[in-house]
Amino acid sequence: MGRPIIGILSSRSDIPLPGGPNLSIEYASVAYCRAVVRGGGTPLLLPVTPEPELAEQMFAQCDGILFPGGVDVDPRFYGEAPDPMLGTVDSTMDRFWLQALDFALDHKLPLLGICRGMQLVNVGLGGSLYQDLVRRGVPSYLHSQKQSRDYLMHQVKLTPGSRLSAVLGEESVYTNTMHHQCVKEPGKGLKRVAQTDDGVPEALESEDGQIMLVQWHPEALLETEPRMCRLFEDLIERCRGEQQ
Numbered sequence: 001m002g003r004p005i006i007g008i009l010s011s012r013s014d015i016p017l018p019g020g021p022n023l024s025i026e027y028a029s030v031a032y033c034r035a036v037v038r039g040g041g042t043p044l045l046l047p048v049t050p051e052p053e054l055a056e057q058m059f060a061q062c063d064g065i066l067f068p069g070g071v072d073v074d075p076r077f078y079g080e081a082p083d084p085m086l087g088t089v090d091s092t093m094d095r096f097w098l099q100a101l102d103f104a105l106d107h108k109l110p111l112l113g114i115c116r117g118m119q120l121v122n123v124g125l126g127g128s129l130y131q132d133l134v135r136r137g138v139p140s141y142l143h144s145q146k147q148s149r150d151y152l153m154h155q156v157k158l159t160p161g162s163r164l165s166a167v168l169g170e171e172s173v174y175t176n177t178m179h180h181q182c183v184k185e186p187g188k189g190l191k192r193v194a195q196t197d198d199g200v201p202e203a204l205e206s207e208d209g210q211i212m213l214v215q216w217h218p219e220a221l222l223e224t225e226p227r228m229c230r231l232f233e234d235l236i237e238r239c240r241g242e243q244q
């Protein structure tokens, strides 16, 4: 195998253009593309489509799939009505990403989920979310940092013996944090392998090593915390069948 192809699920937005009507775009942060390249893979941006057959053809080009950050998951997908604290949602995009998860499960493609990506995969596996951290009913730390995306804001404790702690080679790490929601119930086959001391889940993984999910943004930390590059190298190694 050459460099494994990592499909990156795109987000969508309308952006203002000076002197003209809004432009509809589909995009992923360049940080994800660079991190995949640094990890040894080839990034392939996957535009949102509501047509399942077209989507399946795109997913079939991939050796692994990256579920990046983005807007909130529509709570209909975990059986809840919208809470007043809910942020922006896009159910068409959610369905496309959920189809990518189903494809990855059916075809045993390794995946890495980041922030929204972690939350969406959790929901796709039957788990649920707190629509806002205040709904946990207990105090939470600051999880929406105001500093730049590469700032290491809070400490995350990793479960000894987990794949995640083996990949990062540590039992605790400082990470950035840019989320206002978090996992409530873990989805089927997922176990919590990291948390902050306020009890917020910060990572989930599957027993078989196919799924790795982190609540922070490792792609933004390649300079300030170079160990985070290991998460992308690990994804590529899993695509090559070289799992730890």
Ligand SMILES: [Mn+2]
Pocket (backbone or CB within 6 Å): 143, 154, 176, 177, 178, 179, 196, 200, 202, 215
């Ligand atoms: Mn956090």
